[in-house]
Amino acid sequence: MPQYMDIAVNLIGSSLEKDIQRVVDDAKQHDVTSMVVIGSHLEESQHAMTLCQQFPEQLFSTAGVHPHHASEWNLDSVNAIRQLATAPCVVAIGECGLDYNRDFSPRDIQRQVFADQLALAVELNMPVLMHERDAHADFLAILKEYRPQLPAALLHCFTGNKASLEAYIEQDLYLGVTGWVCDERRGQELASIVPLIPNERILIETDSPYLIPRSMRPKPKSSKNEPKYLPYIAQYIADLKQQPLELFAGQTYFNSRTFFGLDN
Incomplete structure (x- = not known):
């Protein structure tokens, strides 16, 4: 049986936080044997x-x-992130970047904070x-200013177009794909x-608890996404790529462990 690694889950500060033991146990029963918990601010990262x-x-x-x-x-x-990054379980700097859709922070500040975190990843030689x-x-x-010095870089929850895809592949990025791809309304492109x-x-x-795959049948009773649904997303993408599930699952598991510097 293939193993899966969910490279982005939101367990802290989300509706899943009060139920973490069950979420982890359910994931393991569906061969999702490891996952990465996202830190989106300093307290959450801690x-x-x-x-x-x-x-x-x-x-x-x-x-x-x-x-x-x-x-x-x-x-x-x-300094706070630098200290957190010394823990063996912390495997990447982030989640950092830019969001001009909601603009919860001014764009000039977003750009500076993004650059500061890329510089820190370079300093620490971390993905x-x-x-x-x-x-x-x-x-x-x-x-582009920092990519040549970064050991590895991942754009998670990629939802771009062909032009942006080509630009990111040119920068040798890893791209994370979620259940968005299963959405017949928004995921067609x-x-x-x-x-x-x-x-x-x-x-x-999965980006749990968000972006539950809309095409799952029977439809889950809860609208909350969970890591246990990752094999469904894998099968969906394997079909799109016209690859056997075992081959695709094995490749993505290897990619995930390689990106985060973990043993395969």
Whole structure:
């Protein structure tokens, strides 16, 4: 049976937080044997790290500041992330990037905070997990300054078009694909270009509890997405890429463990 690694789950500060033991147990029953808990601000990153220490080998985490929280950045933030990154379970800097869709933080601050975290990832020689929404040009321009020095870079929850896909592949990014691809309303363009993502650069994720795959049948009773649904997303993408599930699942598991510097 294939193993799966969910490279982006939101367990802290979400509707899943009160039910973490069950979520982890259910995931394991569906061969999702490891997952990465996202840190989207400093307090959440600290809590994610603490949580992961309770589930060694199953949970890993990131440390960073999402663009929504960029306004909270201050002179102490870099040192706080640097300290969190010393924990063995912290496997990437992020979630960092740009979000011009909601603009919860001013764009100039978003850009500076993104650049600061990329610089820190370079300093620490750590991979970076990134977010981009409606900000492709600025995101790419900032990324290009640091990409040659970064050991690895991942754009999670990729929902772009063919042009942005080609630009990101040119920068040798890993791309995370979620259940968005299963959405007959919003995911059609993504579904059409997923076959263009090189096998060695695609990762899979649920982004739980968000983006539940709408095409699942029977439809889950709860609208909350969970890591246990990752094999469904894998099968859906494998079909789009016209690959056997075992081959696709094995490749994405290898890609995920390689990106985060974990043993395969």
